[in-house]
Amino acid sequence: MSQSSLPQELREPMARAIRLEYWNIFWTLTIIVTMGLVLGQSETMKTAWIEDTLGLVPPIMFLIAAHMERHSHRSRRFPFGFERVNGLGFFVAAVALTAVGALLLYNALMALGTQEHATVGSIVILGHDLWLGWLMLAAQIYSLIPPLFIGRKELPLAKQLNDKLLHTDALMNKANWLTGAAGLAGIIGLGLGWWWADSLAAAIISVDVLNDGIKALRSSTAELVDGAPRALSSTDLSQDAQKVCDRLQAEFPDATVRLRETGRLIRAEVHDTHPPSECRHPRHYWPDDEDRAWRLAQVSFIPPMEADEKS
Amino acid sequence: MMRGAAFALLLLGACDALPRDPAGTSARIERNRIFTVALADPALRSAPQVGRLVEEIERRTKARAQWRSGSGEPLFQQLDEGRIDLVIGRFTADSPWAADVAFAPALSTSGTKDAPIELKAAIRNGENRWIMTVERASRAISREARDQ
Structure with a gap:
């Protein structure tokens, strides 16, 4: 019997998933920096930036769990190894998503309620004054591209490994176009003088974050309290x-x-x-x-x- | 080649179309050819950069500045309510009003390094086209504003 928690036949797909998650973290960091440079006062941009930053939690938790599953051996203190570390990582990611989603939704609704008008001014690039909103749109479009490819590559690996953490990350990445589209609409609406578009887009993005968090929380707590095994992508039974x-x-x-x-x-x-x-x-x-x-x-x-x- | 140039022109046109003001400040100034200005400190009227900034905005908007009297906090209230278009004054770099109004780049800085006081224009929050006009005018007349 293997001394580590990971079944032998999963070693090769797990190695591929780990490589992919390192790439995921790299591309997510480029998105965080790009978006961070053009944040301004836009509620949409702030929400999308926080969502992108949160996107680091699942791959980091996956890498920690994978490291422990692969390299930590069963011992007297941990006779069952670390096969549940992945579940713990899934729970941590779920709590982070839910809490931040709720906070972002609160902020967006407050901004709508108090009729906050977001200021997006100009910036000088190569001697030309440019509305910062154009750069925000470019950053939003860039933020759509890497997750789309990474999500597609993650999905089959998540199914092969039956990894909920990886699967949640893949779905979040694949569904990123939705929040990206809301973000683009928010900035364009702001540019058209619709002050509410910015906060509304932020609210839509935060509802999406909250929804992902609640789904993941339900599934992860079911595992922690010895519930019957749940399906990868939902809270239904497996x-x-x-x-x-x-x-x-x-x-x-x-x-x-x-x-x-x-x-x-x-x-x-x-x-x-x-x-x-x-x-x-x-x-x-x-x-x-x-x-x-x-x-x-x-x-x-x-x-x-x-x-x-x-x- | 021609198609590329046409596309670039179209893009430039689109670039100029945004942003618009939620409360229509720029459109109103263009229509009435008047914008209202107040000084946070009446002594600033003699400051050369204030005169140059207002003249530059007049040139860009083809509108005339209408001066309003007042000072301090009530002016920000009027700015927030859209009763004044511009307030020029010396404000601390981390002004508590920064969340309620938009500040254009500083025209000049005085005071100490730890507590700099900036001469700059305050504009109503969210009126992004009007904010851009004032920002551009500030950069046009001040090297310090250009370097920010």
């Missing part, structure tokens, strides 16, 4: 887990099957039944293709109490 449950239930019809998730792995408890006479690896119970059998890390049998058996 289909993989449902199939495992059905498979175990078919072989042990009188038993109660309980499933939980530790990071990317599923652990099953089969209550009120005796284990089969022959020795079986947990992967034996995986119902579908062998490629994903690594997900089922443990199947434990809890026999009925003697008194129950007699009755």
Whole structure:
């Protein structure tokens, strides 16, 4: 048995995901700097900039979790290794997204309520006075491009690794065009003299951040309280887990099957039944293709109490 | 080549179309050919840079400056309500009014290094086209404003 928490067959896709996340952090930093240089007083720009900065949280948490999963070994103090570090990272990212999303929404609504008029003045470039809004639009357009490519590359890896942190990051990146479009509309609206466009666009972006945060929070807390395994992209129950449950239930019809998730792995408890006479690896119970059998890390049998058996 | 030039001209035209003022300050000044100015400190009337700034704005807007009397905080209130278009005065670099009004680049700086006092124009927040006009005029008449 591997001394680290990561199943052997996931080492190669995990290495690719780590490389991709380093690129993700690099491109996100270029976006943060570009946007930061032209922030001005625009509420839209500030919100979009904070959202981009928050975009660093999932890849950083992923890299920390991946490092611990790959390099930290099981020990007396941590006999189960660090397979749940990923879940903890997912929870931290979810809390950050939710809290900042709520704060940004509050700010945007306050700006709308108090009818704040954002000032976006001019800047001198090569001797010419240019409205800062044009640079904001250019920065917004630039901020759309890297996440689109990174999100597309992350998605298949997240599915292969069954990594919720990576999957949330991929979805956030892929959906970035929506917030980008809201940001562009906000700046153009501001330029057209619609003072409310800026705060409205900021509110739309913050609702998107908040929505991502709440979804991630629901899924991550479910794992932390030993809830049934959840699907990658939603709070619904995982289909993989449902199939495992059905498979175990078919072989042990009188038993109660309980499933939980530790990071990317599923652990099953089969209550009120005796284990089969022959020795079986947990992967034996995986119902579908062998490629994903690594997900089922443990199947434990809890026999009925003697008194129950007699009755 | 011709298409490229036409596109560049179109782009320049679009660049000039934005920004517009939410409360229509620039359009009103263009229509009435008058803009209102007040000095935060009446003694500034004799400052050469104040006269040059107002003349430069008059030249750019083809409008005439109408001077209003007043001083201190009530002027900022009037600026915020759109009853005055411009307030010129000496303000600290980290003026508490910075969130409520927009400041153009400083024309000149006096005071100490730790507490600089800047001669500059204050404009109503959000009136971005009018703000740009005043910023451009400030840069046109002051080297210090250009270097900011």
